[in-house]
Amino acid sequence: MGDLQIEMLHGKDQESQLLHHPDRVTVEGLIHQSLEAKEFSYCPYSNFRVGAALLAHDDRVFTGCNVENACNNLGVCAERNAIAKAVSEGRRSFKAIAIASDLHDQFISPCGGCRQFMREFGANWDVYLTKPDGSYIEMKVSELLPVSFGPEDLSMKKVVKIPNEY
Ligand SMILES: O=c1ccn([C@H]2C[C@H](O)[C@@H](CO)O2)c(=O)[nH]1
Ligand SMILES: [Zn+2]
Numbered sequence: 001m002g003d004l005q006i007e008m009l010h011g012k013d014q015e016s017q018l019l020h021h022p023d024r025v026t027v028e029g030l031i032h033q034s035l036e037a038k039e040f041s042y043c044p045y046s047n048f049r050v051g052a053a054l055l056a057h058d059d060r061v062f063t064g065c066n067v068e069n070a071c072n073n074l075g076v077c078a079e080r081n082a083i084a085k086a087v088s089e090g091r092r093s094f095k096a097i098a099i100a101s102d103l104h105d106q107f108i109s110p111c112g113g114c115r116q117f118m119r120e121f122g123a124n125w126d127v128y129l130t131k132p133d134g135s136y137i138e139m140k141v142s143e144l145l146p147v148s149f150g151p152e153d154l155s156m157k158k159v160v161k162i163p164n165e166y
Helices: 003-009 014-018 024-038 078-087 112-119 151-155
Strands: 050-056 061-065 094-101 126-130 136-140
Touching: 024 050, 024 061, 024 078, 024 094, 024 126, 024 136, 050 078, 061 078, 078 094, 078 112
Parallel strands: 094 126
Antiparallel strands: 050 061, 050 094, 126 136
């Protein structure tokens, strides 16, 4: 590694930087923000609070909580809420998302819809599945949603050309 690169890594968790992961302090901060976001959860139907904190490429953090509805299927998950906030403020590139719930013994696992929503913005970024004590496991979007379908697939070669107008 060149001197310049070493200098750029100065003061950071070098291994994390080399692996293109956020450093430990950043990860812990993001988890803390997901736990805080959980406090705003609106979940009168499930009583299942979820919070998310999404780290964009420019290091801005967007938080989200689940927001339920009397018309049940209109509820939105914490992760999707955070992603929609970020995209609606011009961010489409993400480093990581932390997800928090109140489950005592389990790491919160995102639903299938949220996995697909994350995958829309790339498969190679980090997801931290946490417990309320701040412990976590780290997974890539691609591990949570293997053999995924994404935006690139829409423009792959097809056997027939479907005209725009029928
Ligand atoms: O990863 C998850 C799992 C569940 N929920 C929400 C959806 C619903 O409001 C409640 C119960 O499923 O928790 C999330 O927001 N994120
Ligand atoms: Zn979800």
